[in-house]
Amino acid sequence: MKKSAYIINLRDQQTALQAYDWVVGDDFFAAIEDAQIQYGTVAVALEVERLASASYDLHFSLKGQVTVDCDRCMEPMSQKIEGNATVRVRLGQEDADDGDVITIPEERGTIDLQWPVYEQIALQVPIRHVHPDGECTGETDKALKEFAAQAEEKSPDPRWDALKGVLDKQ
Ligand SMILES: [Zn+2]
Known part of the structure; x- marks a missing residue:
């Protein structure tokens, strides 16, 4: 030792x-x-x-x-x-x-x-x-996942459909 x-x-x-x-x-x-x-x-x-x-x-x-x-x-x-x-x-x-x-x-x-x-x-x-609040590793992941889930739940934005239509035609 x-x-x-x-x-x-x-x-x-x-x-x-x-x-x-x-x-x-x-x-x-x-x-x-x-x-x-x-x-x-x-x-x-x-x-x-x-x-x-x-x-x-x-x-x-x-x-x-x-x-x-x-x-x-x-x-x-x-x-x-x-x-x-x-x-x-x-x-x-x-x-x-x-x-x-x-x-x-x-x-x-x-x-x-x-x-x-x-x-x-x-x-x-x-x-x-x-x-400090919000800086825990788990919390950051959780907040991002919740945000992503909420975004998916929302009805699709018609402008996205229009844009998709433009992109599809290319
Ligand atoms: Zn922590």
Whole structure:
């Protein structure tokens, strides 16, 4: 497996605040197994705040766009995202994640942020995400078919008959 490019060392952080910057792209999403987001470009700014008692607050700031499936037509759509999130990490005995706090072994001192970064990006996607009205793939097809059906139902335009007569004589 390729080594994650998102491993940071918390235990050896010398300063009260440490900043990181990444721009994650398609290859980032492709590396996540079963990712709902398969494409995108997101600028990730991270500020690690060292707290008392071997804890750290990871302040994420996320901005970009991702491709997700539309809730209405199930076709891919582009979704803009922008937001902030904070994740708390503490040094402990072994790897654990209770939903509020991520624990990493103090002995190792590092955390791989590949999954947390993905998770925070995914959380920025609105629960309901759909194409703008009328832009769903299915809807466009449906509208065209309805239009065609209506056109056929209408009684033939006499001018067409006249024109047809002209064309037939040629
Ligand atoms: Zn759609």
